[in-house]
Amino acid sequence: MNRKTVILSFLGSSLDTPTHEDRWKKWRxxxxxxxxxxxxxxxxxxxxxxxxRKLQRVVEEDLxxxxxxxxxxxxxxxxxxxxxxxxxxESLYQFASEYPFDVDREDYLVHITTGTHVAQICLFLLTESxxxxxxxxxxxxxxxxxxxxxxxxxxxxxxxxxxxxDQLATRFAKEASESADFLKSGIETKNRMFNDMIGQxxxxxxxxxxPILLTGPTGAGKSQLARRIYDLxxxxxxxxxxxxxVNCSTLRGDTAMSxxxxxxxxxxxxxxxxxxxxxxxxxxxxxxxxxxxxxGADEQSMLLRAIEEKRFYPxxxxxxxxxxxxxxxxTNQDLIDQVAAGTFRADLFARLNLWxxxxxxxxxxxxxxxxxxxxxxxxxxxxxGQRVSFNKEAYxxxxxxxxxxxxxxxxxxxxxxxxxxxxxxxxxxxxIHRKLVDEEIxxxxxxxxxxxxxxxxxVEILAGVLSEDELEEIxxxxxxxxxxxxxxCRESRTQSEAGRVLFSASRKRRKVTNDSDRVRKYxxxxxxxxxxxx
Numbered sequence: 157m158n159r160k161t162v163i164l165s166f167l168g169s170s171l172d173t174p175t176h177e178d179r180w181k182k183w184r185x186x187x188x189x190x191x192x193x194x195x196x197x198x199x200x201x202x203x204x205x206x207x208x209r210k211l212q213r214v215v216e217e218d219l220x221x222x223x224x225x226x227x228x229x230x231x232x233x234x235x236x237x238x239x240x241x242x243x244x245x246e247s248l249y250q251f252a253s254e255y256p257f258d259v260d261r262e263d264y265l266v267h268i269t270t271g272t273h274v275a276q277i278c279l280f281l282l283t284e285s286x287x288x289x290x291x292x293x294x295x296x297x298x299x300x301x302x303x304x305x306x307x308x309x310x311x312x313x314x315x316x317x318x319x320x321x322d323q324l325a326t327r328f329a330k331e332a333s334e335s336a337d338f339l340k341s342g343i344e345t346k347n348r349m350f351n352d353m354i355g356q357x358x359x360x361x362x363x364x365x366x367p368i369l370l371t372g373p374t375g376a377g378k379s380q381l382a383r384r385i386y387d388l389x390x391x392x393x394x395x396x397x398x399x400x401x402v403n404c405s406t407l408r409g410d411t412a413m414s415x416x417x418x419x420x421x422x423x424x425x426x427x428x429x430x431x432x433x434x435x436x437x438x439x440x441x442x443x444x445x446x447x448x449x450x451x452g453a454d455e456q457s458m459l460l461r462a463i464e465e466k467r468f469y470p471x472x473x474x475x476x477x478x479x480x481x482x483x484x485x486x487t488n489q490d491l492i493d494q495v496a497a498g499t500f501r502a503d504l505f506a507r508l509n510l511w512x513x514x515x516x517x518x519x520x521x522x523x524x525x526x527x528x529x530x531x532x533x534x535x536x537x538x539x540x541g542q543r544v545s546f547n548k549e550a551y552x553x554x555x556x557x558x559x560x561x562x563x564x565x566x567x568x569x570x571x572x573x574x575x576x577x578x579x580x581x582x583x584x585x586x587x588i589h590r591k592l593v594d595e596e597i598x599x600x601x602x603x604x605x606x607x608x609x610x611x612x613x614x615v616e617i618l619a620g621v622l623s624e625d626e627l628e629e630i631x632x633x634x635x636x637x638x639x640x641x642x643x644x645c646r647e648s649r650t651q652s653e654a655g656r657v658l659f660s661a662s663r664k665r666r667k668v669t670n671d672s673d674r675v676r677k678y679x680x681x682x683x684x685x686x687x688x689x690x
Contacts, residue, residue, distance in 0.1 A: 160198040160262045163189055163293060164279075166271030167204040167212055175214045183297040183309060185269045186215050190223030191308035198262075199227045203251075203271070205234060238272050245278045252287040264290025265313065284316050291315050332358055338391075339384045343531045346523040353513055360511050361385045362392065367463065367483040369508045371491075372515030375568030378486035381515065382444040385484065389442070395482065397441025402434050405447040406647040411660045412455055417462075419471035433470060435462055438481040448508070449489040449500060460504045483508075518565040518572060525558045528569065532576040544580040550593045554579075557597050564604050574620065575600060614639040621689055622682070630682065638682060641675070642689045651675050651686045 165186055172184045189197055200219065204212045216228045231251065235243035257264065266283045268276045282288045292314040298307035335358045336351075345351055360368065368385070370378040379401065389395040407415055418433025435443065445451075451459065462468040467478045485508050494500035518525065537544045546554065557563060558572075565571050579588045579596055603619060617639040618627055630638065641658060648654035655671020679685055 161196065161265065162199045162201065162262050162290075163197045163265045163267050164201045164288065164290070165189065165203065165267035165269075166275055166279075167202055167208055167215065168270035169208055169211065171270055172215055173211060175211055179214070179218075183307070184215070184218075185267075185295045187218045187222070188295055188308035189267070190219045190226050192311060195311065196223070197226050197265075199229065201255075202228055202230045203233045203248075203275075204230050206232060239274050241274050241278070244272070244274050245281070248275075248278050248282055249287065252282055257289055259289050264288060265293040266290050267293045267295070269293075269295040335362065335388055338388055339381065341380075341384065341531060343524070344527045345521070346527070347516070347521045350516060350521055350524065353515075357381075357385065357513055358388075361388055362394070364511070365482045366510050367485065367508050369491075369512045370484065370486045370515060371512065372488065373517045373568055374488050375570035376488075376515040376517050377569050378515055379444065379446055382442075382446075382484045382486065386442040386444075389482075395441060397439055397481065398437065399442050399444070400434050400438040400481075401444045401446065403446045403643070403647045405450040406644045406657060407451070407455070408657060408660055411657055412452060413458070414471050415657075416455060417458055417468050417470050418473075418477070420473045431470075435459075435468065435481065436470075436477055436479045439479040441481055442484060443481045444484045444486065446486040447488070448485040449487045449491055449494055453501070456501045456504050460501065460507060463504075463507055518568045519563070522559045522561075525572070526555055528572060529555070529558070529576060532573050533580060536577055536580045540580065542586055544583050544586045544588065546588045546593075547590070550588050550590045553590060554588075554593045554597070557593075563600075566604055571600070571603075617642050621684060626683070641678060642684075645675070645679075645686065645689050 168185055172186050173179075174182065186200070186202065189195070189200060202212070202215070212230055216230070219226055219228055233244075233247045233251065235247050237243055266279050266288050268279050271279070279288070280292065283290060283292055294312045294314060295308075296310050296312075298309040332355070336354050339354050339358060339361075345354075357368075360366075370381060372378060382401070383399060386395065386399040402416070413419075414431060414433065416434050418431045418436055421430045445459075458468055462479065463483060466480050467476045469476055491500055491505050491508075495502045495505050518528075533544060533546075558565075567574070575596055578599075579592055582592055583589075614636055618630075618635055621642065622630075627635070641654075644657050645651070645654045648657060650672070652672040655673075655675045659671055659674060676686065679689060
């Protein structure tokens with residue numbers, strides 16, 4: 157069975173004129189459709205208007221004369237304003253909805269040479285969306301006229317599946333590869349599963365504004381990846397607003413609602429001024445909610461509405477505010493278990509779970525340890541303003557230890573970063589030698605041994621601000637409390653804000669509150685201050 161060729165086209169109120177006898181000396185796109193020896197349309201569906209009826213009849217007659225086998229069907233499209241996008245799109249959309257397309261027997265070409273620019277854009281959009289199940293057809297006029305009749309010019313058929321075009325496909329593949337490298341901070345990772353996951357994230361980040369959920373152990377790089385996704389979207393001009401990062405584990409009690417959704421002045425005791433909240437601050441940008449599993453039930457409920465409807469009520473307000481942000485969430489917990497236990501809303505999890513990516517820990521990516529050592533050392537060298545490197549013996553010893561299956565890397569990339577930072581700082585001649593590596597290996601083994609019976613995150617936080625001897629002097633109970641205080645300080649903008657979060661319950665019972673001073677005195681008990689912990 158021979159397939160028929162059907163062309164959909166607008167009557168050209170300018171290009172298809174004039175109607176007098178010398179019209180054959182002029183190039184007319186719709187008439188030219190019947191003049192190509194290798195095109196031969198079986199039918200032309202011509203979009204016209206009643207006021208161009210005379211021109212329509214002339215084009216029909218001339219097509220019949222030069223291509224008698226071509227049937228011409230005319231359809232009146234009557235947008236009041238042919239330059240009004242909404243009206244033109246609606247009329248074409250209605251036509252597409254009612255037209256009996258038969259893709260099994262007919263091939264459709266959507267002619268975009270004639271019609272207003274608005275009409276051409278609408279035809280493109282409806283073809284790209286497959287409402288018009290065909291390909292685009294573009295004509296170009298001849299370079300010079302001929303005496304007998306007119307040269308039909310040239311035509312090009314454009315398939316919107318751009319992967320069919322080798323040069324474009326190569327360019328897009330290169331761009332995707334560059335974007336994936338950007339998400340990996342230029343690190344030449346070798347783990348196949350990780351690289352495949354980054355490739356998927358690159359596609360999702362470029363094509364969707366739906367929520368993304370990043371899971372994986374503490375230190376696997378969720379926060380860094382969220383920031384790189386934002387930076388990539390900014391480079392592509394896909395997101396104009398800011399990047400706002402929130403660690404939900406630091407949000408406690410009444411202050412959690414205020415921190416996320418804001419409050420009006422006087423909404424509660426101590427609310428001396430209105431606050432916009434993190435969600436409003438992220439308007440037009442990207443909001444990263446790390447440790448989202450720590451949110452309370454009320455916060456989860458309001459967050460779900462904010463995601464779905466882009467609006468919410470600040471604490472104490474009777475007027476809604478709007479905020480259009482893209483959400484990336486992070487967690488090291490199993491949210492499915494939390495849903496089953498009733499501590500996390502199933503409907504919120506369903507919204508977050510559209511794009512879920514699980515980041516593996518460092519122990520599951522041992523082939524990526526070497527390129528990450530190179531990356532961390534380069535980053536630290538730039539920060540110090542001096543080149544730091546391993547000597548051969550030291551490098552081989554550290555890599556052998558790092559890649560050994562018995563090395564747990566419980567803190568993942570944070571452990572690796574801290575380790576390289578210590579080595580680079582202690583390299584007096586800017587060369588890391590074997591003795592330094594042996595000392596660092598012993599330090600890591602002690603760290604991991606302790607974290608076997610104590611939270612790895614607690615050990616990691618405290619190890620960054622206290623020496624081993626100082627840490628040994630602190631009871632395990634106090635270590636957990638101190639680590640929580642330091643974590644809150646690092647998530648807060650000021651010492652006073654940290655105090656309000658840490659003492660949100662007890663401050664209500666105090667006539668005089670000086671949250672900043674309470675934090676200062678607590679840290680001083682351990683020989684610490686705000687600057688050192690933050």
